Amino acid sequence: MINDPATLEFILKTEFAVFQKGSKSREIFQDFLGHGIFNVDGERWKSQRKLAANIFNVKNFKDFVNDTFKSEMHEFSSVLAGYAATQQEFDLQDLFFRFTFDSFMKIGYGTEMKTVRSSDKVPFMVAFESIQARLIKRLINPAWKYSEYLTGETRTHTEQIKIIRDFGRSIIQEKQVEGGEKDNDLLSLLMRVKDDEGNLSSHDDLVDYVLNFLLAGRDTTAITLSWAVFLLHKNPATLEALLTEINSVLNRSCAPTYEQIRNEMPYTKAVFHETLRLYPSIPRGRKEAQKDILLPDGTFVEKGSFVGWSPYSMGRTEAIWGPDAKEFKPERWLKMEKQPSPFNYPAFNAGPRICLGKGMAELEGVFVLVELMRQFEIRIVKEEEVTYGISMLLPMKNGLKVTCTFREHAGLEA
Numbered sequence: 001m002i003n004d005p006a007t008l009e010f011i012l013k014t015e016f017a018v019f020q021k022g023s024k025s026r027e028i029f030q031d032f033l034g035h036g037i038f039n040v041d042g043e044r045w046k047s048q049r050k051l052a053a054n055i056f057n058v059k060n061f062k063d064f065v066n067d068t069f070k071s072e073m074h075e076f077s078s079v080l081a082g083y084a085a086t087q088q089e090f091d092l093q094d095l096f097f098r099f100t101f102d103s104f105m106k107i108g109y110g111t112e113m114k115t116v117r118s119s120d121k122v123p124f125m126v127a128f129e130s131i132q133a134r135l136i137k138r139l140i141n142p143a144w145k146y147s148e149y150l151t152g153e154t155r156t157h158t159e160q161i162k163i164i165r166d167f168g169r170s171i172i173q174e175k176q177v178e179g180g181e182k183d184n185d186l187l188s189l190l191m192r193v194k195d196d197e198g199n200l201s202s203h204d205d206l207v208d209y210v211l212n213f214l215l216a217g218r219d220t221t222a223i224t225l226s227w228a229v230f231l232l233h234k235n236p237a238t239l240e241a242l243l244t245e246i247n248s249v250l251n252r253s254c255a256p257t258y259e260q261i262r263n264e265m266p267y268t269k270a271v272f273h274e275t276l277r278l279y280p281s282i283p284r285g286r287k288e289a290q291k292d293i294l295l296p297d298g299t300f301v302e303k304g305s306f307v308g309w310s311p312y313s314m315g316r317t318e319a320i321w322g323p324d325a326k327e328f329k330p331e332r333w334l335k336m337e338k339q340p341s342p343f344n345y346p347a348f349n350a351g352p353r354i355c356l357g358k359g360m361a362e363l364e365g366v367f368v369l370v371e372l373m374r375q376f377e378i379r380i381v382k383e384e385e386v387t388y389g390i391s392m393l394l395p396m397k398n399g400l401k402v403t404c405t406f407r408e409h410a411g412l413e414a
C-alpha cells in the first residue's frame, strides 16, 4: 500500500505501461464488468476511452446535459415536496441513486426511466448494488470461488448477473428497434464503432459497455451527494455559507444555469470536492505490475504482485492536507493558489486513466446540491447510524434516512 503522491504519480503515469489493471483483477470482475472500460487494458481500453471522451466532454453537449439534469431534478423536487407535505421519513441515498440512474440513462442511452417517481425496488438496482458488495469480498479472499459455492452465493450471483445483463440487453434492443443507431448518445456511438478489421462490437460487448458506463455515471455521484448532505448536516456553519452563496447568485427562485455553476458558485464546488476528499466514492485502487520493478523509494515490486493506494486515506493524510486534514473545511479549496494535482487528490484517479466524467459529475453534483438546499431543509433521522458499507464503492450502509420541510421563501420552479 502506498500513501504518497510522488509514488502514485510513478505508478499511474510514469510507469503506466507496467502498472495495469491486470489479469487477476480481470478474473474477479469478469462476470460483472466483462470487456468494459473499467476492466480492460491496452488496445481495448484505448478505443473505448477515445470514444467515450467524445460524449463525456460536457462542453460538447452542455445544453442537453443541463436540460436533462433540470427536468430530472424537477421530478426529484416534486417527490421531495410530497415527503415535505407529509413529513414522512425516506431514504435520500436511495433517491439520489434513482436520480443519477434516470439522468445517466437519458444522457448516455437516450432512455427515459423515471424511477424517482416510484418507491418500488428496481430489480436492476438491487442486483447491481448486491453484486458490488460481493465483489469486494473477492479481492480479499483468494478462495472466493469456494466460499461463494459453500454459502450458496454462486447461485444468487448468477441470478443477479442475469438480471443486470438482461437489462443491458433490453436497452440495446430498444435502441435497435427505434433505429436510434444514428443518434449521438453514448450507446449509439458504441453501436457504430468498428474495430481494426472493420467489425462492429458484439452484442455481449455492448452489454459490457452499457453496464460499465452506468456504474461510472450513476453510483459515484449519488454516493458523493449522500455524504455531502451528511457533512452539511453536521457542519451548520458550512451549510449557512453555502446558502449565502446560493442566495447571492440566484436572486430569484430559479435553478442555476450552466454558466452560473461553472463561474459563480466556487463555494458549492468546494463543498463537493471537500466531500470527495473525505469520502471518495471510489475509496481504493490497485494495479498489477507486469514486470519486476523498483519504486522510487527502492521498494522492489515483483511481476504479478499488486500495488494499492487509498484516496480515502490520502484525503485524510496530514502530510498532504495539513494538520486539519480530518476536518470538513470547504474554505481550504478557495484559499489554494491552484487546485491540487490529481496525485495529491486522487478521488477521480490520475494519469492517462483519469476519470472521464469529472466535469459532468461536478456539474451534476453542484446542480443537485444547489437545488436541494435552496428548496428544502433536510434533517437526518438517526445520525449515529450513518456509516459506510463495505463495497466496491463507498455507499452508506443503511442508506440516509431523513425528513424534509420546505425552506422558507423557496420556489419550486425549475
Ligand code: HEM
Pocket: 037, 038, 049, 052, 056, 213, 216, 217, 218, 220, 221, 224, 276, 280, 281, 282, 285, 346, 347, 348, 349, 352, 353, 354, 355, 356, 357, 358, 360, 361
Ligand atoms: C463523484 C463522481 C465520480 C468520481 C468520484 C469518479 C471517480 C473515478 C475513478 C476513481 C476512476 C478510476 C477507476 C478505476 O480505474 O478503477 C474513474 C474512471 C472513470 N470514470 Fe469517473 N467518477 C465520477 C463520476 C463519473 C461520471 C459521472 C462519469 C460519466 C458520466 C464517469 C466516467 C468515468 C469513466 C468512463 C472512467 C474510466 C476511465 C478509464 O479507465 O480510462 N465518472 N472515475
